[in-house]
Amino acid sequence: MSIVTVQLGQCGNQIGFEVFDALFNDSHCSRGLCSKRENEAYQASCKERFFSEEENGVPVARAVLVDMEPKVINQTLSKAACSGRWKYGQHSCFCQKQGSGNNWAYGYSVHGPRHEESIMNLIRKEVEKCESLSGFFIIMSMAGGTGSGLGAFVTQNLQDQYSSALKMNQIIWPYGTGEVIVQNYNSILTLSHLYRSSDALLVHENDAVHKICVKLMNIKQVSFCDINQVLAHQLGSVFQPTYSGEGLFHYRRNPLGDLMENLVPHPEFKMLGVRNIPQMSENSLAYSTFTWAGLLKHLRQMLISNAKMEEGIDWQVRPPLSGLPPLGKMSVNKETHFNTSIANLVILRGKDVQSADVGAFKDPALYTSWLEPVHAFSVWKTQRAFRKYEKSAALVSNSQSLVKPLDMIVGKAWNMFASRAYLHQYTKFGIEEEDFLDSFTLLEQGRCGTR
Amino acid sequence: MGRRRLRRPDPADAARALPEAIAALSRTLPAAPSPETFRRAKFDHPEAAPALWRLLFRVLSPLPADGASASLALEAQARWVKSALRSQGYPRRALVQLPDDGSQGGRELLLALAWLLARGPLPERLLTQSHVRLGDEIPVCECEALASPGLPAPSVEAEGCVDIRHLQWLMGKLRLQWRNLMASQQEQCALLGKIHSYTRGCHSDRSLGHLSVTETELLRDPEGGRQLLRRLEMENAQLEAALEWRHRELIFWQWMDTVLDACSPEASPLTFLPRIPEPGPGAARLLARELQTLQEELREAAEARRAAWQAVVGGHGPEWRAARRALQTAVAQDLAALQRAWEQDEGRARPHGPRRLARSLGETGPVSPKAGAQETGKKKTTNKRNSFVLPGQLFLSCHLWLFFTEVLFFRTRGLWDFSSLSRDQTCTPCTGRSSWQHVGSSVFPAARRTRAHALGARSLSRWTSREALLSIFITTVRVCVKTAPWVCCVLRSAFPPVSLISYLGFVSLPRVPPVASLQQQTLSE
Numbered sequence: 001m002s003i004v005t006v007q008l009g010q011c012g013n014q015i016g017f018e019v020f021d022a023l024f025n026d027s028h029c030s031r032g033l034c035s036k037r038e039n040e041a042y043q044a045s046c047k048e049r050f051f052s053e054e055e056n057g058v059p060v061a062r063a064v065l066v067d068m069e070p071k072v073i074n075q076t077l078s079k080a081a082c083s084g085r086w087k088y089g090q091h092s093c094f095c096q097k098q099g100s101g102n103n104w105a106y107g108y109s110v111h112g113p114r115h116e117e118s119i120m121n122l123i124r125k126e127v128e129k130c131e132s133l134s135g136f137f138i139i140m141s142m143a144g145g146t147g148s149g150l151g152a153f154v155t156q157n158l159q160d161q162y163s164s165a166l167k168m169n170q171i172i173w174p175y176g177t178g179e180v181i182v183q184n185y186n187s188i189l190t191l192s193h194l195y196r197s198s199d200a201l202l203v204h205e206n207d208a209v210h211k212i213c214v215k216l217m218n219i220k221q222v223s224f225c226d227i228n229q230v231l232a233h234q235l236g237s238v239f240q241p242t243y244s245g246e247g248l249f250h251y252r253r254n255p256l257g258d259l260m261e262n263l264v265p266h267p268e269f270k271m272l273g274v275r276n277i278p279q280m281s282e283n284s285l286a287y288s289t290f291t292w293a294g295l296l297k298h299l300r301q302m303l304i305s306n307a308k309m310e311e312g313i314d315w316q317v318r319p320p321l322s323g324l325p326p327l328g329k330m331s332v333n334k335e336t337h338f339n340t341s342i343a344n345l346v347i348l349r350g351k352d353v354q355s356a357d358v359g360a361f362k363d364p365a366l367y368t369s370w371l372e373p374v375h376a377f378s379v380w381k382t383q384r385a386f387r388k389y390e391k392s393a394a395l396v397s398n399s400q401s402l403v404k405p406l407d408m409i410v411g412k413a414w415n416m417f418a419s420r421a422y423l424h425q426y427t428k429f430g431i432e433e434e435d436f437l438d439s440f441t442l443l444e445q446g447r448c449g450t451r
Numbered sequence: 452m453g454r455r456r457l458r459r460p461d462p463a464d465a466a467r468a469l470p471e472a473i474a475a476l477s478r479t480l481p482a483a484p485s486p487e488t489f490r491r492a493k494f495d496h497p498e499a500a501p502a503l504w505r506l507l508f509r510v511l512s513p514l515p516a517d518g519a520s521a522s523l524a525l526e527a528q529a530r531w532v533k534s535a536l537r538s539q540g541y542p543r544r545a546l547v548q549l550p551d552d553g554s555q556g557g558r559e560l561l562l563a564l565a566w567l568l569a570r571g572p573l574p575e576r577l578l579t580q581s582h583v584r585l586g587d588e589i590p591v592c593e594c595e596a597l598a599s600p601g602l603p604a605p606s607v608e609a610e611g612c613v614d615i616r617h618l619q620w621l622m623g624k625l626r627l628q629w630r631n632l633m634a635s636q637q638e639q640c641a642l643l644g645k646i647h648s649y650t651r652g653c654h655s656d657r658s659l660g661h662l663s664v665t666e667t668e669l670l671r672d673p674e675g676g677r678q679l680l681r682r683l684e685m686e687n688a689q690l691e692a693a694l695e696w697r698h699r700e701l702i703f704w705q706w707m708d709t710v711l712d713a714c715s716p717e718a719s720p721l722t723f724l725p726r727i728p729e730p731g732p733g734a735a736r737l738l739a740r741e742l743q744t745l746q747e748e749l750r751e752a753a754e755a756r757r758a759a760w761q762a763v764v765g766g767h768g769p770e771w772r773a774a775r776r777a778l779q780t781a782v783a784q785d786l787a788a789l790q791r792a793w794e795q796d797e798g799r800a801r802p803h804g805p806r807r808l809a810r811s812l813g814e815t816g817p818v819s820p821k822a823g824a825q826e827t828g829k830k831k832t833t834n835k836r837n838s839f840v841l842p843g844q845l846f847l848s849c850h851l852w853l854f855f856t857e858v859l860f861f862r863t864r865g866l867w868d869f870s871s872l873s874r875d876q877t878c879t880p881c882t883g884r885s886s887w888q889h890v891g892s893s894v895f896p897a898a899r900r901t902r903a904h905a906l907g908a909r910s911l912s913r914w915t916s917r918e919a920l921l922s923i924f925i926t927t928v929r930v931c932v933k934t935a936p937w938v939c940c941v942l943r944s945a946f947p948p949v950s951l952i953s954y955l956g957f958v959s960l961p962r963v964p965p966v967a968s969l970q971q972q973t974l975s976e
Contacts, residue, residue: 001638131645132638164630199627253638257631265623266616370614449616 001134001254003049003239004126005063006154009147010072011172012139013065014224017076018232019139020061023050024086026236026387033351033385038249042384045241045251051086052129059086062130064122065093066154068100068111068146092126094119100145104186105429107149108193120157127162135166135256138198142190143174143183152193159197166256169198170235173205173405182422184413189431191406192439195446200264201271203402204231208308215311217281233387234274237394242347242380252380262378263343263398268449271402275302276394277310290391292348292356299346299393300360306339306401319365341366341399343376350391353381403447410443469706472699478692479574481581482509492557493710503560504529504553510567510577511535525553536563539570545714558714565707574693583682586663586807587643647810659809 007016027046032039051059061080065088067073073095080087094115100107127133136158140151151169158167171190174183194201209230213222217230238259241251252258264270277299278290298310305317317338344366348356362373386392416422417436427433470486477483484502492499508528523531529551536546546563549556567573643664650662662670669676 001634131641132634134634164633166627166630254631254634257627257634261624261627261631265627266620267623268619368616370617371620375620 001049001132001257002052002062002130003134003137003256004123004130005050005061006123006136006138006158007063007065007076008138008140008151008154009067009144010069011141011144012147012151013067013072013076015170015172015228015231016063016065016139017079018225018228019235020050020063020080020086021083022229022232022236022387023240024059026240028085029385029387031385031388033390034383038384041251042241042382049134049239049241049255058084060089061086062126063088063092064119064126066095066119066122066146066150068096068098068107068150070095070097089126092122094122100149102143102145102180102182102186103425103429104145104149104152104182104189105426105431107145107147107151108153108189109149109430111146111150112153116153116157119154120161123158133162133165134254135168135199136162137168137170137256139170140190141172141174142187143172143178143180144186147172148186148190152190152197155194156197166200166260167198168200168202168256168260169194170202170204173203173207175206175210176405176408178206182416182425184409184416185422185426185436187409188413188439188443189435192442195270195442198270200260202235202396203271203273204234205308205405212279212309216279216309218284219281230279233279234276234394237276237349237386237392238274238347238396240349240382240386241384242349242382251382255380258380259345259396262345263396266342268446269342269398272396272398273401274394274396275299275308276392277302278389278392279309282388285388292352292391292393295391295393296346296356296358296360299395303341303344303395303397303399304339304366306337306399319363339400340368341376341397342368342371343378343398345378345380345396347380347394347396348391349382349384349386349393350389351383351385353383353391356381406443406447410440410447414440468699468702472696472703475692475696475699476574476703479578479689479696480506480510481577482506489561492561493706493713495556495558497554497557499557500555500560501525501553503557503564504532507532507536507560507563507567510564510573526551529553541566558710561707561710562714565704565710574696578686578689578693581686583679583686585665586659586809587647587665588807643808644810647808651810659807661810663807 005016005019007013023046027043032042034042047053047059050062052062054060065073065076073093077088077093096111096115100111123136138151138155138158140147142148155167155169158165171194174180174187180186191201206227209227210222212230213219213226217226219226239255242255244250244252263272277295278288280288298313301313301315301317302308302310304319305314307313319338344361346358346361348358358377358379361377361379364373367373367376417433417440423433423436426436473486473489477485477489483506484499488499488502492503504525505528508523508531511532529549533547533549541563543559543562546556546559549559646664646667647661650667651660653662654660654666665679669679
């Protein structure tokens with residue numbers, strides 16, 4: 001089943017290109033560590049999901065590119081075409097000459113309705129090319145104007161027109177010390193609108209990925225390209241094909257549906273985070289060996305201590321003993337916050353994957369009281385290695401890890417709102433104070449539930 | 452030779468007939484016990500009971516047996532059989548009173564089985580359920596048979612209070628699973644459509660035209676083919692057993708009479724009043740007495756109301772009776788009209804049960820809308836190539852208009868003279884008057900040559916000159932239309948008389964608009 005990607009704004013388009021590149025390169029990687037037939041099945045599955053076939057054999061990404069400025073889209077199209085291995089469709093991009101000026105209201109109330117028909121037409125053409133549609137994958141940022149405002153509008157439209165298809169929004173959480181003054185306003189408006197119309201929100205924080213680039217990949221000058229590549233690696237390790245179930249050897253047809261079924265059935269808890277291990281530069285890869293036990297132990301501790309990478313993990317954080325309330329509630333140990341999860345999904349790729357033991361993740365102490373590990377935890381496996389990593393593991397979790405960043409953003413936005421700063425830019429385009437208040441209320445509800 | 456002696460019925464034959472009949476029955480029914488078990492059941496031997504409980508469970512369950520239902524404990528199966536029989540209206544109470552552990556009651560179970568066999572074509576119904584399906588089928592009807600009470604689900608005891616968030620989680624999961632199921636079904640339709648279109652022309656049955664998934668697997672995987680063969684052979688054996696059973700039924704029913712006689716007669720016919728419980732100690736006794744008095748009061752009240760109603764209804768005069776009769780006839784007429792309308796609907800043979808999917812040639816067939824859109828998209832592109840051909844009617848009307856203007860024009864100029872044309876077959880020097888003739892005659896000889904070559908049989912001398920001219924016009928125009936319709940348009944604008952030719956040509960073309968003829972050509976490629 002196919003996934004149609006909608007790339008919105010500068011951020012969305014750049015990330016989208018990296019994601020397709022990573023997926024394509026992985027599926028055509030020579031060192032798959034599995035039989036030829038298996039490799040072909042893997043390739044075919046990946047191809048069917050993300051690419052469509054064109055006459056001269058070059059795969060065309062199933063994507064719609066939308067931006068209000070032509071510069072980034074042209075760059076993306078040319079980069080894809082230059083590689084010669086895959087490309088974007090010629091008529092699947094939409095751009096205008098005028099940007100959104102980082103104004104959420106402009107993107108939502110002006111650009112949205114004005115260009116609604118053209119954008120939805122492009123999406124419909126892409127959907128018609130699919131034999132069967134699994135869902136939409138919408139890549140956008142939260143802080144900018146086009147990505148966030150137009151993204152919220154497009155997601156709402158998709159909810160209306162394709163109500164039976166699943167929608168996953170890939171959101172880029174802005175830097176804590178970001179350049180855009182109104183990024184907090186944009187963020188809360190985006191989040192509240194997406195909570196209503198999207199099925200799952202997969203969040204990547206710029207700060208965290210930046211640290212990964214610096215510490216693990218040893219990159220001195222981190223550019224957006226490096227950040228996007230790390231992001232694409234994480235997404236690729238989630239969406240590449242995996243086996244349908246225990247003991248089965250054919251690939252899963254609907255990963256998006258299965259992921260959502262396991263992680264986001266509850267309407268109030270839709271935000272997901274991704275962690276993966278190992279993550280290192282290609283030079284170091286040749287000198288490293290891994291064991292499943294070590295990888296899984298680190299991954300578990302990353303989850304519990306809310307670390308985003310395998311370096312600098314706080315090993316002091318322990319799950320609470322059964323019967324006692326989690327440590328976070330006690331006022332004494334405020335620093336050691338234990339990260340309770342609602343649901344987790346572990347994806348294992350590589351050699352001897354059948355021997356990997358995920359029992360440590362089934363510990364009831366990791367999860368909330370109202371959901372048992374048998375419902376909350378699932379694991380996907382495949383023998384085929386991902387991108388030259390002999391063994392790799394990814395963890396998609398619906399947990400408390402985003403509570404703190406969300407608190408920060410809401411706090412800052414509230415302060416700005418209380419002093420009526422920059423509100424005129426929004427009210428000018430139809431976003432009134434009531435809308436802001438609605439957004440705050442919705443996010444408060446979500447936060448209370450997550451505690 | 453001698454006269455045919457009447458074979459006396461061999462007593463050994465009679466003795467063999469009953470076990471053979473029961474053997475046929477047990478070969479027909481799924482998981483049926485041996486004839487020996489049936490015999491033991493008649494005499495109420497305890498070892499026969501469990502097998503019969505299991506048989507009844509298997510026979511009564513609405514879905515084909517799968518691992519889950521087979522693994523139910525005997526007790527659960529026995530309880531379910533009792534409730535299923537009760538819901539179907541089984542009259543004997545002795546069955547309900549049998550112990551749940553399934554250790555006793557062979558004779559009662561035998562009677563229940565016979566009751567089920569007598570009610571309807573039970574072996575045939577079971578065989579239809581377990582029929583080996585070769586085609587790709589989808590259920591077409593929406594009848595109630597599909598929604599029957601299912602098997603007993605494991606009951607979950609709710610310990611204490613349930614967290615609402617857990618319920619919300621489960622509800623959301625169910626909703627997402629429904630959506631995933633819908634998406635999977637759409638995908639299945641699309642893939643079936645692909646298989647059907649790829650295997651077009653492979654099936655020996657022309658009306659189907661393509662292979663189904665089972666048949667394709669048969670070709671790819673010989674081991675699968677062998678398994679399918681075994682299943683078909685088993686089904687054949689069951690069908691033969693069913694036929695044999697039908698031949699030998701009578702002996703079975705005669706034997707069942709003896710079984711019924713062996714049973715103790717039922718105490719009283721089943722009444723529809725609720726069973727008054729035995730008076731228990733204290734409050735229960737009081738309750739029982741109150742229930743009894745209530746029952747008496749209800750019976751009296753019902754009698755009184757009935758009598759009163761009869762008094763009100765029965766005793767009126769003749770005009771009331773006439774009114775009632777008129778009302779009755781009106782109602783009868785309405786009912787007859789309704790029934791006729793229903794029968795007309797019924798005549799359309801409402802489909803029932805699963806139907807095999809077959810993709811017909813030249814159509815997109817029963818595929819998913821998206822694949823359908825793809826197909827129509829392809830069709831659209833082929834139609835685009837023909838789009839410059841004007842619709843026939845428009846062409847004709849234009850040419851009619853032009854024809855009349857030309858008639859007027861040439862008539863005034865004195866150039867219109869068919870008779871002169873027919874006489875003058877040779878080339879005349881090009882003058883203003885006979886310019887049309889010149890144009891026409893330069894075309895004629897070539898056309899006549901082709902026409903003459905084309906029709907070898909008819910000699911030209913048999914043709915009148917006018918007929919020959921017309922046929923030449925028509926051939927030329929046909930050639931123009933088939934090769935390049937735009938040539939006609941260009942010529943029409945350049946040479947007004949040619950429009951006359953093309954008009955004549957169109958008038959005598961076969962009665963199919965040009966669009967369709969070209970379309971047929973592309974479809975048959």
